[in-house]
Amino acid sequence: MTLVSAWLRIPFWQRVLGGFVLGALAxxxxxxxxETWFGPLGDLYVTLIKMIAVPLVFFAVINAISSLHGxxxxxxxxxxxxLWFIITAALAVGIGLAVGTLMQPGTGNLSLSMDHxxxxxxxxxxVKVVMDVVPSNVFYALTGIxxxxxxxxxxxxxxxxxxxxxxxxxxxxxxxxxVKLGDKVAEAxxxxxxxxxxxxxxxxxxxxxxxxxxxxxxxxxxxxYGFEKLLxxxxxxxALYVACALHIVLVYGSLLLVHGLNxxxxxxxxxxxxxxxxxxxxxxxxxxxxxxxITHNLGVNKDYASFAVPLGASIKMDGCGAIYPALCAVxxxxxxxxPLTPEQYVVVLIAxxxxxxxxxxxxxxxxxMATVVLSAANLPLETIGYLYAIDRILDMMRTMTNVTxxxxxxxxxxxxxxxxxxxVYDNPSTNLGVDEGEERTSQHDR
Numbered sequence: 198m199t200l201v202s203a204w205l206r207i208p209f210w211q212r213v214l215g216g217f218v219l220g221a222l223a224x225x226x227x228x229x230x231x232e233t234w235f236g237p238l239g240d241l242y243v244t245l246i247k248m249i250a251v252p253l254v255f256f257a258v259i260n261a262i263s264s265l266h267g268x269x270x271x272x273x274x275x276x277x278x279x280l281w282f283i284i285t286a287a288l289a290v291g292i293g294l295a296v297g298t299l300m301q302p303g304t305g306n307l308s309l310s311m312d313h314x315x316x317x318x319x320x321x322x323x324v325k326v327v328m329d330v331v332p333s334n335v336f337y338a339l340t341g342i343x344x345x346x347x348x349x350x351x352x353x354x355x356x357x358x359x360x361x362x363x364x365x366x367x368x369x370x371x372x373x374x375x376v377k378l379g380d381k382v383a384e385a386x387x388x389x390x391x392x393x394x395x396x397x398x399x400x401x402x403x404x405x406x407x408x409x410x411x412x413x414x415x416x417x418x419x420x421x422y423g424f425e426k427l428l429x430x431x432x433x434x435x436a437l438y439v440a441c442a443l444h445i446v447l448v449y450g451s452l453l454l455v456h457g458l459n460x461x462x463x464x465x466x467x468x469x470x471x472x473x474x475x476x477x478x479x480x481x482x483x484x485x486x487x488x489x490x491i492t493h494n495l496g497v498n499k500d501y502a503s504f505a506v507p508l509g510a511s512i513k514m515d516g517c518g519a520i521y522p523a524l525c526a527v528x529x530x531x532x533x534x535x536p537l538t539p540e541q542y543v544v545v546l547i548a549x550x551x552x553x554x555x556x557x558x559x560x561x562x563x564x565x566m567a568t569v570v571l572s573a574a575n576l577p578l579e580t581i582g583y584l585y586a587i588d589r590i591l592d593m594m595r596t597m598t599n600v601t602x603x604x605x606x607x608x609x610x611x612x613x614x615x616x617x618x619x620x621v622y623d624n625p626s627t628n629l630g631v632d633e634g635e636e637r638t639s640q641h642d643r
Contacts, residue, residue: 209469209628210472213411213469216408216412220235220411223419224419225419230420231416231419232416238413238416239414239415242414243479245403245406246482247482249396250481253396253397254364254484255368260389263386274614275508277610281610282606285449285515285605286518289520289523292447293440293522296439302531303531305432335367362511404486410476411476430587433524434587441597445601449605456613462495465627467491467495469486470604473486478592478595480596483510483596484510484600491506495617501614502611509603509606509607516597516598517596518599521591523546533577537574
């Protein structure tokens, strides 16, 4: 137990960073064998995340809706949350277009070829996406997060119907029903709250596997990837990473300053969620860490966070749904030598902002969004096929941007509505409260 205690005393971010560095070294030294030897550690970690994701969201949303006292409160908070989703998405598109225009990733003597694993993705209709939010079989929707291979050949995390939204929808109905029935179901409300607390504790246990999972995921990635895949598209990779970094630091940082919040404290408290997002390349995988980061480390009311973060994990995609499609549009315009017209810039902006909400129920958001945006702007879709070979590298930064935004918006809304504990925010932890002595208490968590 002394060894375990010593391990837990190391800040969470340092343990994850150590797993990342050691995993990269192992992958570099062992090459493809690293995926065979250490890949199962990463697979086990992702499996554990899949195990807890749906029950965590299910009980948390029911408890949140019933605790927030009904439709009016939830509607008001939901409206503010959606508004900030739209604003930050529009700013993200602007960053993507600006960086692409300035850095010119599509110029030069590029000889690109379509990746053999890529197949064109059919974009679902708006009606189908909306219909899929309502589960025809609730038990199927609650069967948990599994893996699906989408039309682009990507293996992605997905709930029973391809999204966590059906789970949120059904849990929300149960929460509203509890509010309507009042004291008649006081015991059920109490039980739901207890189950939510239990799942939070289980989440804390699972998140302790993050350093080992990081080691396995990064070792397998570095070992299986070759620099030959990155060299032809190095300028695009650099442009995407620069755009995402600028969006996180400048846009998110500025919004925090406008709200009277210290950006450095936000990034310190949000670091665990950002790290999990980067190594897992999945908003669903990072969702438990993101929820824990903004409640335990940053003082956001846990009831509000319980439905804001899962909602964001489904539709808040600044990296995948805004920056990436915008950059793809600029890239293909430069590669083909046909500059974008002002009208096309406007189309890219509108399609990127609205499309991320309209494709919420579809796995593989980045591929879908790029297809939507390029089609809307009358640009050839070959870009996606060109970039498919390096998508895993791109997805790491895209997902970290997504999840950072999914944590930022609840912080902003909580500040506006009095649901932010400033004492906790101004003294952020970098751990997630797994160690008993590390648990934080606040007026909003009691």
